[in-house]
Amino acid sequence: MEQNKEMTAQESLRLITESINRSRKDILRASAKYFVLWGAMLTATSLAIYLLWHFTGKPQWNFLWFAMPFIGYPLGALIGKSNAPIPQNEVSKMLGGVWSVFGAFALTLSAIAVFLVPMHVTLVIVIILGLAESISGVLLKNWPFIIAGFLLGVGGAVFALLVKSEAQLLIFTLGGVLLLVTGLIMKLQYK
Numbered sequence: 596m597e598q599n600k601e602m603t604a605q606e607s608l609r610l611i612t613e614s615i616n617r618s619r620k621d622i623l624r625a626s627a628k629y630f631v632l633w634g635a636m637l638t639a640t641s642l643a644i645y646l647l648w649h650f651t652g653k654p655q656w657n658f659l660w661f662a663m664p665f666i667g668y669p670l671g672a673l674i675g676k677s678n679a680p681i682p683q684n685e686v687s688k689m690l691g692g693v694w695s696v697f698g699a700f701a702l703t704l705s706a707i708a709v710f711l712v713p714m715h716v717t718l719v720i721v722i723i724l725g726l727a728e729s730i731s732g733v734l735l736k737n738w739p740f741i742i743a744g745f746l747l748g749v750g751g752a753v754f755a756l757l758v759k760s761e762a763q764l765l766i767f768t769l770g771g772v773l774l775l776v777t778g779l780i781m782k783l784q785y786k
Contacts, residue, residue: 600715607615607774612759612781613719618684618686618687619678619735619736622686622687622690622735622785623735623781623784624735624782626690626735626778626781627778627779627781627782628674628776628778628782629671629674630774630781631673631774631775631778631779631782632670632671632777632778633671633771633774634771634772634774634775634776634777634778635771635775636666636667636771637770637771637774638768638771639664639771640659640663640767640771641658641765641767641770641771642764642765642768643656644656644657644659644660644761644764645764645765645768647659648760648761648764654760654761657709658709660705661702661742664696664702668699676716681761686735689734690731690735693727693730693731694731696716696727697723697726700723701724703721704716704719705708707750715755715764716723716756717755717763720767721747721752721754721755721766721767721770722748722752724747724748724751725745725746725747725748725749725751725770726748728743728748728773728774728777729745730744732744733746736742737777740777741778743773743774746773747766747770747773750766751766751770754766757759768781773783
């Protein structure tokens with residue numbers, strides 16, 4: 596009789612583990628399109644600002660960064676309506692929280708750097724972007740995310756310290772490409 600209870604407990608644990616793994620895969624499958632979207636947005640925005648700054652010599656083109664959320668969020672909402680929703684559970688809530696906190700930090704630090712206290716904002720944002728991607732990888736148990744985030748955060752920090760002026764924007768182009776590629780990998784892995 597007691598052995599049946601242990602078997603039932605073991606079976607319950609197995610079912611819970613399977614459910615969590617299935618949920619993770621569903622989240623990866625549903626989230627892939629958002630990583631592709633934001634990767635494409637980051638790549639296009641950083642390249643546009645880089646080229647405009649490079650050819651005009653005016654760093655004021657950096658204000659275009661503030662347009663990115665006004666374009667990206669409506670596009671994300673549009674994508675979300677046309678596809679299956681992301682399953683809502685603790686993992687998806689934590690994932691959303693990670694990226695919301697990243698966005699709030701990036702916007703706030705950028706505004707502070709522009710209007711209040713000049714700072715090396717590229718360095719800070721590339722580090723927190725790498726952290727956000729790596730933490731997402733940990734939450735989703737996805738090594739491509741962890742590795743891409745680590746490379747972006749650490750490599751981007753070194754690049755931001757070594758390169759001056761508008762060329763620093765190219766690290767965000769690389770970051771966008773990494774987000775885009777990891778999103779595509781997710782799409783292929785979890786069709």
